[in-house]
Amino acid sequence: MTDPDLRARLFRFVDTFPALAGPADVVEHLRGEFAGAAAPWWLRAGLALGDVPGGRRVTTAVARRSIDRMARQFVIGTEPEEVAEAVGGMWASGSAATVDLLGEHTHSDAEAARYATRLAALVDALGAASNRWAPRPVLEHDDIGPVPRASVSVKVSALSPVLHPLTAGRGVEQAQTLLLPILERAAALGVSVWFDMERYEEKALTQALFRRLLERPELDMLHGGIVLQGYLRDAADDLEALARWATGRRIPPAVRLVKGAYWDTETVEAAARGWDPPVHLDKGATDAAFEELADALHSYHGTLRAAFATHNLRSLAAAVVDGRRRAVPDTGYELQLLYGMAEPVHVAVRQAGFRLRVYAPMGELIPGMAYLVRRLLENTANESFVRHRFAEGESLDKLLAPPMPAKAPGRGPETNGHRRPHPGDLAPYRPEPPAQWHLPAVIEEIAMAVEAEFGRAPRQVRASRGSAGLALSSVDPADPEVVVAHAAVCDEASVHAMVDAAAAASGAWRARPMAERAAVLLRAAAALRARRAELLALVVREVGKPWADADAEVCEAVDYCEYYARRALELDAGGAVQSPPGEDNLLRYRGRGVCAVIAPWNFPLAIPLGMTAAALVTGNTVVLKPAEQSPAVAGELVRILLESGLPEDVLQLAPGAGETGAALVDHPAVDVIAFTGSREVGLAIVERAGRRDDRRGSVVRVVAEMGGKNAVVVDDDADLDQVVPAVVASAFGFAGQKCSAASRLVLTDRIHDAALERVTEAVRALVVGPPRRPDTQVGPVIDAEAHARLTGALQRASSVGTVQLARHDLPEVGWFVGPTVVTDVDPTSWLATDELFGPVLAVFGVPDFAAGLRLADDSPYALTAGVFTRSAHHVRMAAEVLHAGNLYVNRAITGAVVGRQPFGGNRLSGVGSKAGGPDYLLQFCDPQVVSENTVRQGFAATVHHTPTR
Ligand code: FDA
Numbered sequence: 001m002t003d004p005d006l007r008a009r010l011f012r013f014v015d016t017f018p019a020l021a022g023p024a025d026v027v028e029h030l031r032g033e034f035a036g037a038a039a040p041w042w043l044r045a046g047l048a049l050g051d052v053p054g055g056r057r058v059t060t061a062v063a064r065r066s067i068d069r070m071a072r073q074f075v076i077g078t079e080p081e082e083v084a085e086a087v088g089g090m091w092a093s094g095s096a097a098t099v100d101l102l103g104e105h106t107h108s109d110a111e112a113a114r115y116a117t118r119l120a121a122l123v124d125a126l127g128a129a130s131n132r133w134a135p136r137p138v139l140e141h142d143d144i145g146p147v148p149r150a151s152v153s154v155k156v157s158a159l160s161p162v163l164h165p166l167t168a169g170r171g172v173e174q175a176q177t178l179l180l181p182i183l184e185r186a187a188a189l190g191v192s193v194w195f196d197m198e199r200y201e202e203k204a205l206t207q208a209l210f211r212r213l214l215e216r217p218e219l220d221m222l223h224g225g226i227v228l229q230g231y232l233r234d235a236a237d238d239l240e241a242l243a244r245w246a247t248g249r250r251i252p253p254a255v256r257l258v259k260g261a262y263w264d265t266e267t268v269e270a271a272a273r274g275w276d277p278p279v280h281l282d283k284g285a286t287d288a289a290f291e292e293l294a295d296a297l298h299s300y301h302g303t304l305r306a307a308f309a310t311h312n313l314r315s316l317a318a319a320v321v322d323g324r325r326r327a328v329p330d331t332g333y334e335l336q337l338l339y340g341m342a343e344p345v346h347v348a349v350r351q352a353g354f355r356l357r358v359y360a361p362m363g364e365l366i367p368g369m370a371y372l373v374r375r376l377l378e379n380t381a382n383e384s385f386v387r388h389r390f391a392e393g394e395s396l397d398k399l400l401a402p403p404m405p406a407k408a409p410g411r412g413p414e415t416n417g418h419r420r421p422h423p424g425d426l427a428p429y430r431p432e433p434p435a436q437w438h439l440p441a442v443i444e445e446i447a448m449a450v451e452a453e454f455g456r457a458p459r460q461v462r463a464s465r466g467s468a469g470l471a472l473s474s475v476d477p478a479d480p481e482v483v484v485a486h487a488a489v490c491d492e493a494s495v496h497a498m499v500d501a502a503a504a505a506s507g508a509w510r511a512r513p514m515a516e517r518a519a520v521l522l523r524a525a526a527a528l529r530a531r532r533a534e535l536l537a538l539v540v541r542e543v544g545k546p547w548a549d550a551d552a553e554v555c556e557a558v559d560y561c562e563y564y565a566r567r568a569l570e571l572d573a574g575g576a577v578q579s580p581p582g583e584d585n586l587l588r589y590r591g592r593g594v595c596a597v598i599a600p601w602n603f604p605l606a607i608p609l610g611m612t613a614a615a616l617v618t619g620n621t622v623v624l625k626p627a628e629q630s631p632a633v634a635g636e637l638v639r640i641l642l643e644s645g646l647p648e649d650v651l652q653l654a655p656g657a658g659e660t661g662a663a664l665v666d667h668p669a670v671d672v673i674a675f676t677g678s679r680e681v682g683l684a685i686v687e688r689a690g691r692r693d694d695r696r697g698s699v700v701r702v703v704a705e706m707g708g709k710n711a712v713v714v715d716d717d718a719d720l721d722q723v724v725p726a727v728v729a730s731a732f733g734f735a736g737q738k739c740s741a742a743s744r745l746v747l748t749d750r751i752h753d754a755a756l757e758r759v760t761e762a763v764r765a766l767v768v769g770p771p772r773r774p775d776t777q778v779g780p781v782i783d784a785e786a787h788a789r790l791t792g793a794l795q796r797a798s799s800v801g802t803v804q805l806a807r808h809d810l811p812e813v814g815w816f817v818g819p820t821v822v823t824d825v826d827p828t829s830w831l832a833t834d835e836l837f838g839p840v841l842a843v844f845g846v847p848d849f850a851a852g853l854r855l856a857d858d859s860p861y862a863l864t865a866g867v868f869t870r871s872a873h874h875v876r877m878a879a880e881v882l883h884a885g886n887l888y889v890n891r892a893i894t895g896a897v898v899g900r901q902p903f904g905g906n907r908l909s910g911v912g913s914k915a916g917g918p919d920y921l922l923q924f925c926d927p928q929v930v931s932e933n934t935v936r937q938g939f940a941a942t943v944h945h946t947p948t949r
Contacts, residue, residue: 102363127189466494591619708863
């Protein structure tokens, strides 16, 4: 445990273990995990046993016994009656308990209901059993009054699949409906109920649910408690608010002060997303905050009932001393400890006469894995009191020293706050942080912008040149009667006029220094940020994209500007070539000339902006033809780029339909075509651009991103808790209208039924509705044509597979198509091979992972792919077998981030280098090598005359 690498590998193995089938599986995973690691002798011996007859069985038995023992150390039992008996035993020896039913984060209504049923059975069993326990005054009274003997602890994320800030209304409602009868029962039986606190994202929802329930008159007599996490920087405010709310209540609500068990998750997530972490970043600060909060909690004695939950003797002692200083009797609060952790502290607390309540989890190993891994992490963390005291035997004097917060507030790994780079002094590229929906101010700002957008009169989107009439309308796909924009339809003549103007402007633009062009992109990024809410709202309205997806799109637009600006400056320094003595060689990159950008509607802001920004920054002029469904967004992005300092004619907008695009493609002055859209149109463009035309000044280069029929392969050992939300998000996010979306799900026989059932139930729980609402997870499809095509396809689906689920509970108005899951799909059928671009998931069964990979790769497309496996060997195999341009392992297959997952496919999914990656800009450039002889009269001068350096 002192070796962080070995520790990480062991945790990964332990996490996978319950999903493994037999000895061969166990040995293979051990080998995969520990190959190349400096494993200790006992582990090496265990692995070597895998090669001798019967050895695998021995290794597996040892692993199983160790993990079972570990689980038994932290988990009190699996069934309510067994647990009630064990808790009775604890009561007899002087400890109260609160029982936690293992399991968190459900993904369907059925899972939530199952959790609630088990919770109800637990309350009943504990309520009945506790009547038979002998009296223990210390455990069942404080100075305020009686304290229930039995208690349960609840994780509210287990009670609704939509307990998320954006779906808060529904999530809280659902959890409340399930909890209310259980809490009524608990109140009647005299069982107290604690609301555990989980991740920061769910904190406000948990608090809201707690209050709403306790305010119900029928729960007037319930002993309810909630957790306060000391590591949170806003914990003191929460405590104050709680105390204000609790004032005057008949039964004082209880507060369990803890430090917080999700420190790793909170800091990693904040760093990955570029958010300020909500937690203290040094252990001393958390410890000091715990002590301050303990004192503050005592100050509310009588209004709140306090509980202090920590294994840290210094923290416990501080709570006791503060209580005495404030004249709170020792029996006026309780001390709480975790089952199986720091046993000597349990004994000491009991012997010192305090009321001890032990938090005892119950349940099965698989749902309990997250809990177990948290405990393992905690017990072995560098900063852990338990490790210092009980594993390393550090002296009490040292451990009891007052906490020392670091002087300057620490910074999380890789967080950069909100610094904005300036041209000439550019900070390294960092993706734009996505919205923090859990902050009320964020939701309020977006809600206002969305309401303002939906109340707006139609926009007018004119062509940059010519007098084309506003003959095109874009509408709200959720309410097609409402026009979002009237747009021009450019005819051939106006397109040609634009390309001619772009060609004329090209030389001067190319001659500008790269830094000047990069600065335009950086100013555009700043403008996008400043108008973030407004642009998000427009995307929501014009293409029917749910809020979180629209937010990600605005971030991606910012990212393209920031990333390509930096990459252009790197290119400007020249490519890697050698210069021998006496010769100066420079590989430089120049814009090709005129670029035609032809963009899709599904990312109406980010994709056209990315293609346009790449062309502009490398010195090309651009004529942009947006999708006919989304001219308003295109109008805004062109305005932003122009206002960021583009000279006249360097960027022109040519709204229109297919003919407008065709006129653009055929114009002989076009040097590069950047296209994203369907395979048919993409291949037609490649063909047209390749036709011989002597008027052309160059061989046209086509950069085309086309479709996908993307598969996710789920292995025998996959973690279904990870699979279900990732597959559902990948398949049904933005109603399946992303080219990266998952449309095929390939399940190995061993997990087929369980995975299919959970995925289907999760799809049943998706919130389908108008994207104007924050809680919508699946909106409408883009237009009447898509609606008709998809509805027709779904009607035919039963001829090539079994329709497992077809949602029909759809809004009456709008182009809605119900999320659909079809199983046993014929792998040769259209449903298995054609890109449908809608909320339809085809499911296939395969005997094993290798067969799954073969099936997944058997497609003319190769855009994205996903695998869920915990075998290191299988991860390598997937990368070998699959041709997809983007392969995702154990995560969703949508949501590529610029600079992290450069995006683009192979085979018929695309031609050209990946967008948002280091090579993308090269496609818009002509490379040129300038070689200068620097020798003069036998003297090698080092003066450079070459154009840029
Ligand atoms: P110790 O003094 O060793 O503190 C460890 C804690 O310090 C970590 O858990 C973390 O909070 C913090 N920490 C570690 N490294 C840090 C760093 N670099 N910077 C800042 N802080 C750092 N937790 C929870 O989130 N929700 C809950 O509902 C509960 N419920 C609960 C009930 C009971 C009865 C107990 C005993 C504990 C909980 N916990 C919890 C767990 C609790 O939050 C905590 O994780 C453990 O008790 C470990 O903390 P100690 O104070 O015991 O040890």
